[in-house]
Amino acid sequence: MAIKRTGAAAGAAGLRIATWNINSLRLRGGLLNALVKELRPDILCLQETKVPDDLFPLEAVQAAGFPHMLFRGMKAYNGVAILSRLPITPVDDTPDWCARGDCRHLAVRVAVPSGALTVHNFYVPAGGDVPDPKLNDKFAHKLQFIREMTEFFGREPPRRSVLLGDLNIAPLEHDVWSHRQLLDVVSHTPVETEALLTLQKGGFHDAVRHFVAEGEKLYTWWSYRNRDWRASDRGRRLDHAWVSDDLASSLLRHAILKDARDWQPASDHVPVCVEISV
């Protein structure tokens, strides 16, 4: 018997997709259970797994309720994974971003009642400390990465697609604790925020700002270097969930799991989740 889906008005369940920079999957794999308890995502995109594929903790992921998974890791750095309750199909013809082979992107297709959806999981380079591509190769890499994303999605407008991840850029004035003080800090410089918004305008809709007014402060990351992250509240919104424009009207709700910043051992990022009527 088919389950009738009647949309947001009836409070119908949709597809929940979450993203979390876990900052070591092996160290924090046990926290996946807490995330599942709080958010119940159908699909979870992880960044900074920091685990080579041959050491991927399959059992911890399966125990958290994700029988389907795709992962791409390397020693010590980077690493992304997509964990799913539903069967997923890898999208194989994706670029080797900046020709570095450094495990910053995965894409999958998932079948839902209305058809197929594509899910992109990105971990954009942080960019180092000096916001000048001539002086800082890491910043040049970051800008090049965003340019290549813009080219990739510019070839044809994205459709029935969700783009999530740690984009390492806080694009809006109220995505940082002090717009004025962060204008020359990597993650909020005009060259980055303009590049990210150009990418977004190529067919994506910010699924979190869809629900939270632009004038309201909104963060997903708080530095480890503050004695009391909650009291100082010097956050930035580095983690994002976007949907292609054709899915904007299907958005049902969002969640930013701020309390996860106190989970032990804590990641400096917290999970972000969106739910889409499918």
Next chain:
DNA sequence: ATGGTCGGTATCCGA
């Protein structure tokens, strides 16, 4: 103006 703390892995690099 400066330095502050993490994780992986090695006594430093990246964030």
